[in-house]
Amino acid sequence: MSGDVMEVALRRGFINPSYEIYGGVSGFYDYAPLGAALKKNLEDIWRRYFVIEEGFFEISSPTISPEEVFVASGHVSNFVDPLVSCEKCGSAFRADHLISSAVDVKTDGLSFEELSRLIREHNLRCPDCGGELGEVYSYNLMFKTYIGPGKKKVGYLRPETAQGIFILFPRLYSFYRKKLPFGVAQIGKAYRNEISPRQGLIRLREFTQAEVEIFIDPRDKRHPNFERYAGERLRLLPQDREEEVELTAREAVEQGIVKHEFLCYYLVHTQRFLLELGIPYERLRFRQHLREEMAHYAADCWDAEVRTERFGWIEVVGIADRTDYDLKAHERHSKVELRAFRQFEKPEKRRRLVLEPKMAKLGPEFKRLAKKIATTLRELPESEVRRFAERGELELSIAEERVLITGEHAEVKEVEEVITGEKFVPHVVEPSFGIDRIFYCVLESAYYQREGRNVLRLSPELAPVKAAVFPLLTREELVKVAREVFEEVKRAGILAIFDASDSIGRRYARVDEIGVPFAVTIDFDTLEDETVTIRERDSAQQVRVPKSEVAGILRDLIEGRRRFAELG
RNA sequence: GCGGGUGUAGUCUAGUGGUAGGACCCGAGCCCCCCAAGCUCGUGACCCGGGUUCGAAUCCCGGCACCCGCACCA
Numbered sequence: 080m081s082g083d084v085m086e087v088a089l090r091r092g093f094i095n096p097s098y099e100i101y102g103g104v105s106g107f108y109d110y111a112p113l114g115a116a117l118k119k120n121l122e123d124i125w126r127r128y129f130v131i132e133e134g135f136f137e138i139s140s141p142t143i144s145p146e147e148v149f150v151a152s153g154h155v156s157n158f159v160d161p162l163v164s165c166e167k168c169g170s171a172f173r174a175d176h177l178i179s180s181a182v183d184v185k186t187d188g189l190s191f192e193e194l195s196r197l198i199r200e201h202n203l204r205c206p207d208c209g210g211e212l213g214e215v216y217s218y219n220l221m222f223k224t225y226i227g228p229g230k231k232k233v234g235y236l237r238p239e240t241a242q243g244i245f246i247l248f249p250r251l252y253s254f255y256r257k258k259l260p261f262g263v264a265q266i267g268k269a270y271r272n273e274i275s276p277r278q279g280l281i282r283l284r285e286f287t288q289a290e291v292e293i294f295i296d297p298r299d300k301r302h303p304n305f306e307r308y309a310g311e312r313l314r315l316l317p318q319d320r321e322e323e324v325e326l327t328a329r330e331a332v333e334q335g336i337v338k339h340e341f342l343c344y345y346l347v348h349t350q351r352f353l354l355e356l357g358i359p360y361e362r363l364r365f366r367q368h369l370r371e372e373m374a375h376y377a378a379d380c381w382d383a384e385v386r387t388e389r390f391g392w393i394e395v396v397g398i399a400d401r402t403d404y405d406l407k408a409h410e411r412h413s414k415v416e417l418r419a420f421r422q423f424e425k426p427e428k429r430r431r432l433v434l435e436p437k438m439a440k441l442g443p444e445f446k447r448l449a450k451k452i453a454t455t456l457r458e459l460p461e462s463e464v465r466r467f468a469e470r471g472e473l474e475l476s477i478a479e480e481r482v483l484i485t486g487e488h489a490e491v492k493e494v495e496e497v498i499t500g501e502k503f504v505p506h507v508v509e510p511s512f513g514i515d516r517i518f519y520c521v522l523e524s525a526y527y528q529r530e531g532r533n534v535l536r537l538s539p540e541l542a543p544v545k546a547a548v549f550p551l552l553t554r555e556e557l558v559k560v561a562r563e564v565f566e567e568v569k570r571a572g573i574l575a576i577f578d579a580s581d582s583i584g585r586r587y588a589r590v591d592e593i594g595v596p597f598a599v600t601i602d603f604d605t606l607e608d609e610t611v612t613i614r615e616r617d618s619a620q621q622v623r624v625p626k627s628e629v630a631g632i633l634r635d636l637i638e639g640r641r642r643f644a645e646l647g
Numbered sequence: 648g649c650g651g652g653u654g655u656a657g658u659c660u661a662g663u664g665g666u667a668g669g670a671c672c673c674g675a676g677c678c679c680c681c682c683a684a685g686c687u688c689g690u691g692a693c694c695c696g697g698g699u700u701c702g703a704a705u706c707c708c709g710g711c712a713c714c715c716g717c718a719c720c721a
Binding site for chain 1: 648649657658659672674675677678679680681682683684685694695710711712713714718719720721
């Protein structure tokens with residue numbers, strides 16, 4: 080089995096538990112020097128896939144939101160778990176689940192006091208040990224705070240970055256010149272006050288999400304670029320099956336296993352991204368959420384999962400069809416229209432009956448109510464207008480008052496209108512990445528041992544340090560030249576390190592352990608013929624190249640324009 | 648949040664009621680013509696806070712962190 084990659088990650092400065100000198104706080108990790116660099120490289124690759132290649136843009140919104148945002152999104156109510164603990168054995172249970180499974184009572188919307196009372200009334204006991212149950216208490220996974228002095232303005236740290244995009248919809252829609260589909264990306268911190276964070280980077284209280292919200296027309300969930308991925312293979316675990324099936328993207332959609340092309344396109348796109356990070360195909364699968372684990376907003380959701388040595392299958396990406404849930408919710412709460420416009424192929428001409436209010440009569444008679452009455456009359460459905468035309472009168476309820484409208488207040492007219500299109504609430508497809516988890520998977524996938532030494536097989540793009548420069552021996556003449564080469568490499572924009580201590584073998588071993596892909600060594604031949612060696616990490620092979628070209632060659636190798644094997 | 652286990656240098660570990668040794672790592676130097684463990688010297692630790700005691704890293708209590716189970720994980 081593998082050695083302990085986490086031990087390497089801690090010891091060599093990739094990550095460390097936060098607040099160590101004060102005893103630590105679980106659920107928080109620092110990205111140490113190499114980890115911060117690796118994480119940044121990982122995020123840049125993500126940007127290449129989900130921003131540049133897809134033609135989307137990235138935004139950055141605040142991590143603290145006023146509570147309205149999460150009232151609307153459903154997080155304030157859906158994120159509160161009523162828990163009850165056994166006084167004797169300490170097991171905790173969802174109070175509402177406990178009650179509804181033991182007694183035929185609907186628990187929806189009951190207060191905690193009412194839940195506590197129900198437990199007492201029915202003399203419910205601990206299902207584990209039969210012990211006495213305590214009072215029901217709430218546990219909300221959002222961190223709460225107050226905005227400004229005093230406690231009037233409640234705020235929450237965002238539990239996901241997505242809402243920051245949804246609430247910007249009108250601005251973003253016009254930024255993208257009112258055309259669907261469009262996507263908006265965001266990489267940022269999110270916060271969940273987990274009851275019991277475990278497993279290092281896998282369950283954090285503060286973590287990094289990379290999300291894209293793609294707004295699409297619900298009538299057309301095909302993807303314009305689906306063809307380029309149609310033949311790609313995916314390992315899928317559908318909700319109604321025990322075993323994984325391997326299908327092409329096209330087959331998955333045609334068989335109705337993945338609901339539509341748009342979702343499936345992003346399964347493939349996500350897979351390509353994860354493969355590029357060095358996560359092997361054999362350790363990857365897409366698992367469809369079970370109905371009961373589906374989030375309150377989702378119509379369909381697939382998790383990309385990676386099989387790790389340490390933790391087994393872990394979810395690293397969620398790809399969900401969030402439908403119009405979020406936009407509708409914010410529209411309802413904010414009273415701001417969050418809709419797109421769909422133009423008809425041909426404008427529709429329609430004749431219809433409308434009511435034209437006679438303001439000259441309405442005004443004096445109804446005074447303050449007149450304006451509201453007029454608006455209501457104009458917006459009256461055609462069936463109501465028809466009924467008014469037949470009966471000659473109509474009763475309305477305006478601002479809690481009943482008013483009688485007759486022929487002298489309004490006139491029925493037939494109008495011809497041209498309808499060029501209609502408004503609708505877009506659906507949202509959301510690939511959502513847990514960057515910290517992916518970070519862990521990348522480390523674990525990259526890690527192996529060679530002759531008892533640790534090696535990180537990170538791609539040059541991911542590697543936090545791109546190159547090392549060594550004098551073969553600590554002779555002044557070699558060190559001097561090596562320093563010159565080192566300066567030149569840095570001038571070429573390459574993040575490199577210099578090391579002249581210990582034996583050359585030990586120095587190679589040290590840089591292998593942190594995943595440096597290339598090492599340049601200056602030896603006595605360099606003094607003769609102005610050449611240096613470049614050593615590749617994974618093969619430990621060396622080639623000689625002219626000293627004057629080494630920086631350029633390193634850049635080509637790192638940026639993928641040349642391959643090491645083709646150098647010699 | 649509950650139960651069990653663990654907590655000695657960067658890492659792995661030895662140890663006794665009288666205040667700590669080792670290995671690797673790391674630093675300086677030597678040696679060294681290409682893949683860790685050559686030589687010399689050196690830095691560096693008993694998770695935190697109380698209590699018992701003349702004295703505690705060692706015993707007791709509380710906290711924190713980590714590991715394993717339970718619960719939780721839109």
